[in-house]
Amino acid sequence: xxxxxxxxxxxxxxxxxxxxxxxxxxxxxxxxxxxxxxxxxxxxxxxxxxxxxxxxxxxxxxxxxxxxxxxxxxxxxxxxxxxxxxxxxxxxxxxxxxxxxxxxxxxxxxxxxxxxxxxxxxxxxxxxxxxxxxxxxxxxxxxxxxxxxxxxxxxxxxxxxxxxxxxxxxxxxxxxx
Amino acid sequence: xxxxxxxxxxxxxxxxxxxxxxxxxxxxxxxxxxxxxxxxxxxxxxxxxxxxxxxxxxxxxxxxxxxxxxxxxxxxxxxxxxxxxxxxxxxxxxxxxxxxxxxxxxxxxxxxxxxxxxxxxxxxxxxxx
Numbered sequence: 001x002x003x004x005x006x007x008x009x010x011x012x013x014x015x016x017x018x019x020x021x022x023x024x025x026x027x028x029x030x031x032x033x034x035x036x037x038x039x040x041x042x043x044x045x046x047x048x049x050x051x052x053x054x055x056x057x058x059x060x061x062x063x064x065x066x067x068x069x070x071x072x073x074x075x076x077x078x079x080x081x082x083x084x085x086x087x088x089x090x091x092x093x094x095x096x097x098x099x100x101x102x103x104x105x106x107x108x109x110x111x112x113x114x115x116x117x118x119x120x121x122x123x124x125x126x127x128x129x130x131x132x133x134x135x136x137x138x139x140x141x142x143x144x145x146x147x148x149x150x151x152x153x154x155x156x157x158x159x160x161x162x163x164x165x166x167x168x169x170x171x172x173x174x175x176x177x
Numbered sequence: 178x179x180x181x182x183x184x185x186x187x188x189x190x191x192x193x194x195x196x197x198x199x200x201x202x203x204x205x206x207x208x209x210x211x212x213x214x215x216x217x218x219x220x221x222x223x224x225x226x227x228x229x230x231x232x233x234x235x236x237x238x239x240x241x242x243x244x245x246x247x248x249x250x251x252x253x254x255x256x257x258x259x260x261x262x263x264x265x266x267x268x269x270x271x272x273x274x275x276x277x278x279x280x281x282x283x284x285x286x287x288x289x290x291x292x293x294x295x296x297x298x299x300x301x302x303x304x305x306x
Contacts, residue, residue: 029244029248030244031237031241031244033213033214033236033274034212034273034274035214036181036213036214036274037212037214037216046214048213048214048215048236048237048240049237049238049240049241049244050241069237071214071215071233073215073216073229073230073232073233074215074233074237076230076234076237077237
C-alpha cells in the first residue's frame with residue numbers, strides 16, 4: 001500500500017494544527033506549548049516541534065501529514081520534517097500584516113524541497129479587512145514566473161483540507177507525467 | 178523575544194544557582210533556562226554556544242520527549258536526555274512554562290547530572306515567581 005508524506009507549513013496561527021486535527025483519522029500528535037512572546041495576544045498555544053495526523057485516500061493510499069512549527073526560530077524542524085516528504089502545503093493567514101510576504105518567505109525557505117516535489121497554497125481568513133485577493137497571490141507568483149495552485153480554505157473544515165490534499169496529489173501527478 | 182521577563186535580579190539569582198550547579202561537577206559547561214515555546218530567558222555557558230538556537234531546539238525536544246512518553250503510555254516525563262560521544266544534554270521542565278537544560282562533557286557522571294539538575298530545578302522553581 002502506497003504511503004504519502006505531506007508537509008503543512010505556514011505562519012504561526014495560519015491553521016496548520018487545526019487542518020491536521022480536522023482531517024486526521026487518528027488522534028493527532030500535537031506538541032502545543034504555552035505562547036510566551038508577542039504572539040500570546042492572538043494565540044495561547046503554539047506548535048513547538050511538529051503535528052502529525054494520518055488519513056486514507058479512496059484508493060487505499062495512506063497520507064501522513066506533518067505540520068511544522070510556524071516561527072522562524074524553529075527552522076531546523078522544517079528541514080527535519082521535510083526529509084522524505086512528497087509535497088508541501090503552505091497556509092497563509094490573511095489577518096497578518098503582509099500575507100504575500102509570508103507566502104514568499106515559506107516558498108523561499110522550502111525552495112529546494114519544492115524544486116523536487118510540489119506545492120499547494122491555502123489562503124486562510126481571506127475575508128479579513130484589506131486581505132489580498134487570490135489574484136494578488138497569483139500575480140505575486142507570476143512576477144517570478146511561478147504558478148502553483150492557490151485555494152481559499154477554512155482549515156477547520158475537513159472538506160477544505162481534503163481539497164488541498166487532492167490538489168497537491170494532482171499537482172504531483174502532473175509534474176511526474 | 179520572550180515576554181517572560183525575570184529581570185536583572187532574577188537573572189543574577191539564576192546565575193548564582195547555575196554557579197552552584199557547575200561547582201558540583203566540572204564537566205558541566207552550559208546551563209540554560211528557556212521558555213517552553215523556544216525563547217531564551219537566561220544562560221551561563223563556559224564555551225561559545227548559540228543560546229537562541231539551543232532554546233528553540235530544546236523546547237522542541239522537551240515537547241517531543243513528553244509526547245513520546247505519553248504515546249508509549251508512560252507518565253511524568255522527568256528528563257529528556259541526549260547522550261553523545263562527547264557528553265550529555267539533560268532537559269527538564271521548570272515550573273509550567275520554562276525549560277532547564279544542562280550541558281556536560283563525557284567526563285560527567287550521569288547520576289550526578291541527574292541529581293544536580295533536579296536539585297537545581299527545585300531551587301530555581303522555589304525562587305522564581
